[in-house]
Amino acid sequence: MAEELRNAYGKTLAELVRENPDIVVLDADLSKSTKTFEAKKVAPERHFNAGIAEANMMGMAAGLAASGKTVFASSFAIFAAGRAFEIIRNSICYPHLNVKICASHAGLSVGEDGASHQAIEDIAIMRVLPNMQVYVPCDAKETKAIIKHVAAIKGPCYVRMGRGKVDDVYDDNHEFHIGKVDVLKKGSKVCLFATGMMVQEALKARDILKEKGLEVTLCNISCLKPLDFEGVYNLASSHEYCFALEEHNIIGGLYGALSEALAPYALTKLFPIGVNDTFGESGKAKDVLIKYGIFAERIVKEVEDKVK
Amino acid sequence: MDNKELKRRANNIRKNIITMIYAAQSGHPGGSLSAADILTYLYFVEADINKDNVATYKRDRFVLSKGHSSPALYAVLKEKGLLEEDIRTFRQINSKLQGHPNMNYLEGVDMSTGSLGQGISTAVGMALANKLDGNAYRIYVLVGDGESEEGLVWEAMMAAAHYKLDNLCIIFDVNHLQIDGRVEEVMNPLPLDAKAKAFGFNVESCDGHDFEDLAKAFKKARETKGLPTAIIANTIKGKGVSFMENEASWHGSAPNEEQYHKAMAELDGRDE
Numbered sequence: 001m002a003e004e005l006r007n008a009y010g011k012t013l014a015e016l017v018r019e020n021p022d023i024v025v026l027d028a029d030l031s032k033s034t035k036t037f038e039a040k041k042v043a044p045e046r047h048f049n050a051g052i053a054e055a056n057m058m059g060m061a062a063g064l065a066a067s068g069k070t071v072f073a074s075s076f077a078i079f080a081a082g083r084a085f086e087i088i089r090n091s092i093c094y095p096h097l098n099v100k101i102c103a104s105h106a107g108l109s110v111g112e113d114g115a116s117h118q119a120i121e122d123i124a125i126m127r128v129l130p131n132m133q134v135y136v137p138c139d140a141k142e143t144k145a146i147i148k149h150v151a152a153i154k155g156p157c158y159v160r161m162g163r164g165k166v167d168d169v170y171d172d173n174h175e176f177h178i179g180k181v182d183v184l185k186k187g188s189k190v191c192l193f194a195t196g197m198m199v200q201e202a203l204k205a206r207d208i209l210k211e212k213g214l215e216v217t218l219c220n221i222s223c224l225k226p227l228d229f230e231g232v233y234n235l236a237s238s239h240e241y242c243f244a245l246e247e248h249n250i251i252g253g254l255y256g257a258l259s260e261a262l263a264p265y266a267l268t269k270l271f272p273i274g275v276n277d278t279f280g281e282s283g284k285a286k287d288v289l290i291k292y293g294i295f296a297e298r299i300v301k302e303v304e305d306k307v308k
Numbered sequence: 309m310d311n312k313e314l315k316r317r318a319n320n321i322r323k324n325i326i327t328m329i330y331a332a333q334s335g336h337p338g339g340s341l342s343a344a345d346i347l348t349y350l351y352f353v354e355a356d357i358n359k360d361n362v363a364t365y366k367r368d369r370f371v372l373s374k375g376h377s378s379p380a381l382y383a384v385l386k387e388k389g390l391l392e393e394d395i396r397t398f399r400q401i402n403s404k405l406q407g408h409p410n411m412n413y414l415e416g417v418d419m420s421t422g423s424l425g426q427g428i429s430t431a432v433g434m435a436l437a438n439k440l441d442g443n444a445y446r447i448y449v450l451v452g453d454g455e456s457e458e459g460l461v462w463e464a465m466m467a468a469a470h471y472k473l474d475n476l477c478i479i480f481d482v483n484h485l486q487i488d489g490r491v492e493e494v495m496n497p498l499p500l501d502a503k504a505k506a507f508g509f510n511v512e513s514c515d516g517h518d519f520e521d522l523a524k525a526f527k528k529a530r531e532t533k534g535l536p537t538a539i540i541a542n543t544i545k546g547k548g549v550s551f552m553e554n555e556a557s558w559h560g561s562a563p564n565e566e567q568y569h570k571a572m573a574e575l576d577g578r579d580e
């Protein structure tokens with residue numbers, strides 16, 4: 001099945017507010033897009049629209065959390081992480097408050113709205129904050145598991161979701177181990193570390209490469225911080241070539257996280273596949289992703305170029 | 309230019325707004341249509357922006373702070389003969405007509421906008437630069453009523469009054485709607501006139517679809533010295549296409565084929 005991750009977020013959030021009277025939901029005039037309106041239907045008295053005022057929304061979230069509430073605050077990634085950055089730093093992360101920033105419309109797959117709305121740096125700026133945990137689900141099922149996970153743990157979390165529908169990677173009875181690197185396919189010599197919608201592209205790329213005689217390992221990294229160091233270390237040390245795949249700038253995201261973790265050990269060759277430090281543009285999501293190299297064939301080409 | 313001619317221009321602009329969004333199957337008709345008459349007046353009467361000066365910044369300038377209404381800006385530039393790009397490429401890959409305006413792609417787009425609240429700040433900077441350089445050019449900026457919920461809007465207003473920027477004219481497109489519903493219900497920014505006054509502005513209120521009323525407001529703004537002006541333009545979101553009027557759902561959705569023909573037929577009817 002294909003589903004929008006934000007859809008899974010809305011439904012899971014509705015379940016959570018029904019079960020837990022301490023959960024409060026905030027939005028900034030985008031509740032139909034972020035899907036927090038699903039939670040509003042269940043508990044309208046615990047859903048607050050901050051209006052088009054993301055900075056104030058994060059400040060309010062901090063105050064609610066400092067008063068014992070578990071707060072889910074949503075907007076598009078560019079405004080949630082970007083507009084409110086310093087409030088998130090000083091009023092949420094520094095005091096280690098229980099605010100879950102669940103952002104939709106991340107990455108180039110925003111499509112037609114264009115560069116002003118395509119967050120390609122949100123992982124970087126959220127990951128760099130002390131106390132912040134950063135999650136990037138790859139399908140609707142994992143989204144549900146991650147939302148439940150962040151609701152259950154203490155402290156600030158950032159959950160990144162895209163706009164469009166994505167195919168299921170996991171089946172219904174999959175048991176998630178949120179926080180751990182998940183090896184989806186085993187191969188040798190080459191390991192693809194993918195996050196978010198790049199997992200689907202990596203699955204396609206793996207099939208193409210397999211037909212060409214190269215069977216690669218593929219894993220899903222949905223928790224970028226804290227990074228599963230052991231899992232990453234083991235994979236890097238058992239593969240000659242590694243690739244970090246992300247719908248994000250190649251600076252500061254998954255490639256950054258893996259580079260920081262692995263650099264001291266020089267275990268492997270690690271290459272980035274993502275947005276090459278450039279702004280996106282308007283267009284149908286598919287056209288934009290292809291133009292900026294976020295698709296399976298690019299992954300195949302990069303792997304073939306590097307692995308001779 | 310007489311009001312009849314302005315109406316004809318505005319109607320062409322509305323048709324091009326609908327055509328663009330229909331072709332892209334993406335975009336924001338509601339706020340583009342509510343702003344259409346304001347932009348028509350601004351570009352055809354009030355502001356001195358033309359073929360000869362458009363390539364420079366030594367002229368009056370306009371910032372579309374509510375950048376999602378880019379179809380209105382592109383359509384008015386087209387109507388003025390300042391835009392070559394085929395409007396049907398709007399929001400498509402490789403087009404200069406970005407979903408939200410990009411100042412580096414098109415002469416006549418004076419600031420890249422799209423993130424609400426920021427355009428008004430940049431307009432304050434432009435007005436300040438003109439003061440520094442001793443230029444008499446005027447800076448106009450269009451702000452949404454939902455947009456005015458951003459704190460940045462009020463920081464900009466505070467600065468504009470503080471620096472006595474009488475070369476700055478802020479127009480609020482008060483259509484009473486944002487994405488999640490009526491502004492009064494989502495997060496009430498009203499009354500804007502009293503707030504602007506308290507912030508140190510000269511305030512003019514007008515019907516944002518009446519060219520005579522707009523003329524009076526812009527004239528007063530021009531005559532006001534020593535303080536900036538805020539024009540509170542009362543508008544109707546979706547104005548001109550009956551089924552889009554006052555409907556929050558038409559904020560950011562494109563018409564299908566049937567709706568497109570219905571809208572165009574209505575607008576054609578207004579030409580007669």
Ligand SMILES: Cc1ncc(C[n+]2csc(CCOP(=O)(O)OP(=O)(O)O)c2C)c(N)n1
Pocket residue numbers: 028029030052079083338339340342374376422423424425451452453454455456481483485486487545559
């Ligand atoms: C900082 C920021 N937050 C959220 C958005 C998403 N957004 C785009 S348009 C809009 C509603 C704008 O309402 P209003 O300013 O009243 O515009 P209009 O009614 O004139 O279309 C929102 C929330 C944005 N573009 N920028």
Ligand SMILES: [Mg+2]
Pocket residue numbers: 452453454481482483484485486
């Ligand atoms: Mg409005």
